[in-house]
Amino acid sequence: MAALKYSPLNLGRWIVWGGTALLMIVLPLILTAGFTLTLLSQIGIGIIFALSYNMLLGQGGMLSFGHAVYSGLGAYFTVHALNLISKGAFDFPVTLVPLIGGAAGIVFGVIFGYVTTKKSGTTFAMISLGIGEMVAACSLMFPGFFGGEGGITTNRVIGQPFLGITYGPSIQVYYLIVAWALICMAAMFAWTQTPLGRMANAVRDNPERAEFVGYDTHRVRFLTLVISSFFAGIAGGLNCINYEIVTADNVGALRSAGVLMATFIGGAGFFFGPVIGSIVFFTMVTAVGAVTKAWAFYLGLMFLLIVLYAPGGFASLIVMHLPVFKARLMRRLWLPYAATVVTGLVLLIGLISLVEITYHYSLEAETAPEMTLFGFAFKVTDVTPWAIAAGLLVGGFIISRLAWTAVSRVWGDIVQVLQKQAA
Amino acid sequence: MEFFLISMLNGISYGLLLFMLSSGLTIIFSMMGVLNFAHASFYMIGAYFAYQISTYIGFWPALALAPLLVGAVGMAVERYGLRTVHKYGHVAELLFTFGLAYLIEESVHLIWGRASVPYKIPPLLDGAAFTLFSTDYPMYRVFMMAVSVSMLVGIYVTLTRSRIGLVIQAALTHPQTVESLGHNVPRVFMLVFGGGSALAGLAGVIGGNAFITEPNMAAAVGPIVFVVVVVGGMGSLAGAFLASLLIGVLQTFSVALDYSFVDLFARLGITVGPQTPLAAVWDLTISQTAPVLPYLLMVLMLIFRPKGLMGTREG
Amino acid sequence: MSTAIELKAVTKNFGNTAIIRGVDLAVPRGERHAIIGPNGAGKSTLFNLISGRYPVSGGDILLNGESIINLAPFQINRMGLSRSFQVTNIFQRMSVFENIRCAVLWSLGYKYSFWHRLGGLKDANLRAEEVMESIGLKRRRDTLAGVLSYAEQRALEIGVTIAGGAEVILLDEPTAGMSRSETADAVELIRKVSQNKTLIMVEHDMGVVFNLADRISVLVYGEIIASDVPENIRGNKAVQEAYLGTEAAA
Numbered sequence: 009m010a011a012l013k014y015s016p017l018n019l020g021r022w023i024v025w026g027g028t029a030l031l032m033i034v035l036p037l038i039l040t041a042g043f044t045l046t047l048l049s050q051i052g053i054g055i056i057f058a059l060s061y062n063m064l065l066g067q068g069g070m071l072s073f074g075h076a077v078y079s080g081l082g083a084y085f086t087v088h089a090l091n092l093i094s095k096g097a098f099d100f101p102v103t104l105v106p107l108i109g110g111a112a113g114i115v116f117g118v119i120f121g122y123v124t125t126k127k128s129g130t131t132f133a134m135i136s137l138g139i140g141e142m143v144a145a146c147s148l149m150f151p152g153f154f155g156g157e158g159g160i161t162t163n164r165v166i167g168q169p170f171l172g173i174t175y176g177p178s179i180q181v182y183y184l185i186v187a188w189a190l191i192c193m194a195a196m197f198a199w200t201q202t203p204l205g206r207m208a209n210a211v212r213d214n215p216e217r218a219e220f221v222g223y224d225t226h227r228v229r230f231l232t233l234v235i236s237s238f239f240a241g242i243a244g245g246l247n248c249i250n251y252e253i254v255t256a257d258n259v260g261a262l263r264s265a266g267v268l269m270a271t272f273i274g275g276a277g278f279f280f281g282p283v284i285g286s287i288v289f290f291t292m293v294t295a296v297g298a299v300t301k302a303w304a305f306y307l308g309l310m311f312l313l314i315v316l317y318a319p320g321g322f323a324s325l326i327v328m329h330l331p332v333f334k335a336r337l338m339r340r341l342w343l344p345y346a347a348t349v350v351t352g353l354v355l356l357i358g359l360i361s362l363v364e365i366t367y368h369y370s371l372e373a374e375t376a377p378e379m380t381l382f383g384f385a386f387k388v389t390d391v392t393p394w395a396i397a398a399g400l401l402v403g404g405f406i407i408s409r410l411a412w413t414a415v416s417r418v419w420g421d422i423v424q425v426l427q428k429q430a431a
Numbered sequence: 432m433e434f435f436l437i438s439m440l441n442g443i444s445y446g447l448l449l450f451m452l453s454s455g456l457t458i459i460f461s462m463m464g465v466l467n468f469a470h471a472s473f474y475m476i477g478a479y480f481a482y483q484i485s486t487y488i489g490f491w492p493a494l495a496l497a498p499l500l501v502g503a504v505g506m507a508v509e510r511y512g513l514r515t516v517h518k519y520g521h522v523a524e525l526l527f528t529f530g531l532a533y534l535i536e537e538s539v540h541l542i543w544g545r546a547s548v549p550y551k552i553p554p555l556l557d558g559a560a561f562t563l564f565s566t567d568y569p570m571y572r573v574f575m576m577a578v579s580v581s582m583l584v585g586i587y588v589t590l591t592r593s594r595i596g597l598v599i600q601a602a603l604t605h606p607q608t609v610e611s612l613g614h615n616v617p618r619v620f621m622l623v624f625g626g627g628s629a630l631a632g633l634a635g636v637i638g639g640n641a642f643i644t645e646p647n648m649a650a651a652v653g654p655i656v657f658v659v660v661v662v663g664g665m666g667s668l669a670g671a672f673l674a675s676l677l678i679g680v681l682q683t684f685s686v687a688l689d690y691s692f693v694d695l696f697a698r699l700g701i702t703v704g705p706q707t708p709l710a711a712v713w714d715l716t717i718s719q720t721a722p723v724l725p726y727l728l729m730v731l732m733l734i735f736r737p738k739g740l741m742g743t744r745e746g
Numbered sequence: 747m748s749t750a751i752e753l754k755a756v757t758k759n760f761g762n763t764a765i766i767r768g769v770d771l772a773v774p775r776g777e778r779h780a781i782i783g784p785n786g787a788g789k790s791t792l793f794n795l796i797s798g799r800y801p802v803s804g805g806d807i808l809l810n811g812e813s814i815i816n817l818a819p820f821q822i823n824r825m826g827l828s829r830s831f832q833v834t835n836i837f838q839r840m841s842v843f844e845n846i847r848c849a850v851l852w853s854l855g856y857k858y859s860f861w862h863r864l865g866g867l868k869d870a871n872l873r874a875e876e877v878m879e880s881i882g883l884k885r886r887r888d889t890l891a892g893v894l895s896y897a898e899q900r901a902l903e904i905g906v907t908i909a910g911g912a913e914v915i916l917l918d919e920p921t922a923g924m925s926r927s928e929t930a931d932a933v934e935l936i937r938k939v940s941q942n943k944t945l946i947m948v949e950h951d952m953g954v955v956f957n958l959a960d961r962i963s964v965l966v967y968g969e970i971i972a973s974d975v976p977e978n979i980r981g982n983k984a985v986q987e988a989y990l991g992t993e994a995a996a
Contacts, residue, residue, distance in 0.1 A: 028438035145723040199860055203859040205860065207851065224820045305534070308533040370543060
C-alpha cells in the first residue's frame with residue numbers, strides 16, 4: 009500500500025460531487041443522439057446498482073456472484089406493484105415506486121443474507137452463486153410471479169401526472185433516474201461515514217480484530233448486505249420503470265456478472281470507482297456492441313487484463329497519477345505513454361482482426377466468405393488476412409512490451425522522486 | 432423396479448462424472464487455496480477439443496489428446512495468470528478464474544458458434560451393453576463409468592504411492608516447508624493445476640457426447656460442481672465423492688419423477704385445486720423443481736451443517 | 747467479585763496432543779500478572795483460550811465470576827476483556843486514528859448504527875484522540891497503520907486493545923522484537939494504561955516481567971509449576987530447572 013496521505017480538500021469533494029450532478033443533468037441536453045438517452049439511463053441505473061454492489065465488495069470485502077437476485081426481485085415486485093396500482097388496487101406515486109423495489113430488496117436481503125453472511129471469503133462467493141442460480145431456476149417454476157419465458161410487462165404511465173410529468177417520454181424517466189441516482193449516491197456515501205460503514209471496513213480488513221473490539225462480524229456483514237440489497241432493489245425498480253418489462257434475465261447470472269465486472273473495472277477500492285466502472289462498462293457494451301458481435305469477448309478480455317495488471321481498476325489508475333500531477337512530473341510520462349499507445353494500437357488491431365475474422369469464419373465461412381475490416385475487403389477463406397492479423401498481433405505484442413519497459417523505467421524514477429519529496 | 436435401477440445407474444455415472452470434476456477442484460483448492468471458477472470451462476473445452484480432433488482423426492485419439500491439450504492450457508493459465516494475481520489474495524484469484532471462465536465461454540462462441548456441435552458417441556460404443564428388464568442399458572454409460580473409476584483409481588494410486596504424490600500431499604498443507612526441502616513447489620502447483628484441468632477435460636471428452644456439447648455447458652454444470660464441493664465439505668475428497676454421487680442420483684431421479692404435492696395430498700384425501708392458496712407451489716412436480724434441488728440442498732447444508740458432510744477446511 | 751479471571755482445571759487438546767494439561771489460576775482484580783515459561787509451554791494457547799479464540803477441551807474459565815468458555819470473542823470482549831496479539835493484528839488499511847476509533851465504538855454504545863455520522867461523534871473522537879496521545883502516536887494520526895514502523899505498530903496494538911476501556915487486559919508478548927529503549931517506553935506505556943485495571947501479560951523479557959508484575963506464574967508443558975511474587979519465583983528451584991536445566995539449578 010503506498011504511503012499516501014489522503015487529505016482530500018472538502019472543496020475537491022464538492023467539485024467532484026457537484027460536477028457529477030451537473031454532468032448528469034446537462035448531458036442529454038448536449039448530446040442529443042437517439043441512443044444517448046438510452047445509454048445515459050442505463051448508466052444512471054447501473055451507478056446505483058454498482059455502488060450497492062461495492063458496499064459488499066469494496067467496503068465489506070464480500071465477493072458476491074449473485075447480486076442480481078436482489079435487484080431482480082426488486083424489479084419483479086415493482087412490476088407487480090405497478091400493475092396493481094394501474095388496476096386501482098392501491099394508490100402510490102410512480103416517482104416513489106422504486107422504493108417498493110428497495111423494500112423487496114430488504115426482505116430478500118434479510119432472508120438470503122442471514123444464511124450467506126455466516127461465511128466469508130470464497131465460501132461466501134460460492135453460496136452467493138448458488139442462491140443466484142436457485143432464484144434463477146425458480147423463475148421457470150413459478151410463471152405466475154416470474155412470467156415464464158416472456159416475463160412480466162407493465163405500463164409506467166399510470167396515475168395522476170405529477171407537476172405535468174407522466175413518465176411517458178424517456179427524458180422524464182431519465183431525470184427520475186438521475187434524481188434517484190444522486191439521492192442513492194449521497195446516501196451510500198453517507199453510510200461509509202457511519203459506525204456501521206466503518207466497521208464493515210474493519211471486518212473486511214481484519215475480521216478477527218473486529219471481533220476482539222466487540223463486534224459480531226456476522227452481524228456487521230449481514231446488516232451491510234441488507235442495506236446493499238435495499239439500494240439494489242431500488243436499481244431494479246428503476247429498471248422496471250425504464251424498460252416496462254421484467255424477465256428472468258433480471259435475476260440471472262449474467263446480470264450478476266455484469267455488475268461485478270463494472271464495479272471491478274471501475275475500481276472497488278474507491279467510492280467513485282463503481283461510478284466510473286458503470287460509465288465504462290455500458291459505454292463499451294453499447295459502442296462496441298454496435299460494431300461487432302464479439303463485444304462480450306472484448307469485455308471479458310478487458311476485465312481479465314484489469315484483474316491481472318490493474319486490480320484497483322480505472323479509479324486507481326487515475327488516483328495513481330494525482331501525486332504525479334501535483335509534483336509536475338507528468339511531462340516525463342507523455343512520451344512513453346504515447347509510444348505505448350501507438351504500439352498498443354498495433355497489437356489491438358491485430359487482436360481485433362483475428363477475433364473478427366474468426367467470428368466471421370465460424371459463422372459464415374461457407375455461405376458468405378467476404379467481409380470488410382478497417383476498410384479492407386477480403387475473403388475469410390484466404391490465408392493472407394489470417395497471416396496479417398497474426399503478424400500484427402505478435403509484432404504488436406513485442407513492440408508494446410518494449411514500450412512498456414520504458415514506461416516502467418520512467419515510473420520507477422518518478423516514484424523515487426516522490427518518495428524523496430515525501431521524506 | 433426397472434426405472435429405479437436404470438435411474439440409479441444413470442445417477443451413478445453422472446455422479447462419477449461430477450466427481451471427476453469436483454475432485455480436481457478440491458485438490459486445487461486444498462493445495463493452492465484457489466477456487467477455480469473456470470474448472471467447468473476446462474470441462475467444456477475438453478469436449479470441444481475432443482469434438483474437433485475427432486472430426487479429423489476419430490474419437491480414440493481424441494480421448495488421449497484432448498485432455499493433454501486441456502492440461503497444457505491449464506498449466507499456461509497457472510504460470511501466466513494465477514501466479515500473477517496470487518500476490519493480490521484469494522479474492523483476486525477467484526476474480527481471475529471468473530474472468531477466465533467468461534472469456535473461455537466467449538472464445539467458444541467465437542470459434543464454434545453459439546449452437547451445439549455434433550460431438551457424437553463413436554459407433555463402437557454406441558449400443559446396448561446389457562439389458563435390464565426390458566431396457567437396453569447404453570454401452571457408453573458403462574464406458575463412462577469405467578473411465579471415471581479407472582482415472583480416479585489412478586489418481587489415488589499416484590497420490591499415495593508415487594514420490595510426486597507424496598510431495599503433492601505434503602504441499603497440500605505445508606507448501607513452504609516442502610519448498611525449503613528443495614522441491615520446486617511452483618512447478619508442483621503448475622503440474623497440479625494442469626493435472627486437475629486435464630481431469631476436467633477428460634470428463635468433458637467422455638461427457639460431451641453423452642450429454643450435449645454447447646457453449647452453455649460450463650455454466651450449466653459449474654454451479655453444480657460448487658454445490659458438490661460445499662455439500663461435501665471444502666477440502667475433503669471423500670466428502671466430494673459422497674456428495675457427487677448424492678447429487679448425481681438426486682438430479683437423475685428428480686427429472687424423471689412427475690409427482691407433485693397435489694398427488695401427495697390426494698393420497699391423504701385432500702383435494703387441491705387452482706383456488707387453493709399457494710396452488711402454484713403444490714402444483715409443482717418434482718421434475719419441475721429438479722434444477723433447484725441441488726441448490727436447496729446446499730442452502731440447507733449451510734444452515735444446519737456449515738462444514739459440509741466431511742469438511743475439514745474453511746474458505 | 748474480587749477475582750477478575752479464574753481458570754479451573756483448564757485443559758486443551760489439539761487432536762491427540764495435550765497442550766494445556768490442567769491449569770488453575772486466579773488473578774485478583776487490579777493485579778498485574780505475568781505468565782512466563784519456556785517456548786512451547788502453551789502461553790499463547792492459554793491466552794487464546796481465555797479470549798475465546800479457541801474452545802477449551804475441559805475445565806472452566808470465569809470472568810468476574812461468570813463462565814466464558816462457550817462465548818464468542820466479541821461476547822467476551824463486551825464483558826470487559828480485551829487482548830493484544832503477538833503478531834500485530836490491526837486494521838492495516840485504516841489510519842492510526844481510525845484504528846483506535848473503531849476500538850472505541852462499541853464501548854460507547856454506537857453498535858451497528860448507520861445513522862450517526864462518525865465525524866460528529868464527539869465522545870468517540872475525543873476518546874480516540876486521548877488514547878492516541880497516551881500511546882505516543884499523535885503525530886502519526888493519519889498514517890495508514892500498514893506503513894508504521896514495527897514499534898509503532900506494537901504501540902498501536904496496545905492502543906487498540908485498551909481503547910475500549912476494558913477492565914481486564916491481556917497482552918501477548920507486547921515487547922517482542924523491540925530494542926532496549928523501545929522496550930523501556932513500552933513498559934511505561936503498559937504501566938500507565940493498566941493503572942487500576944487487571945493485566946495479564948505473556949512475556950519473555952525478564953526485565954519487563956520483574957519490573958511490572960505483581961505476581962508471576964510459570965507455565966511449563968501446559969502446567970503451572972509456580973505462581974508467586976517475583977522474588978520467590980526468582981529463587982524457585984523448579985523454575986530454574988525448567989529454564990536452565992537440572993544442573994544449573996543445582
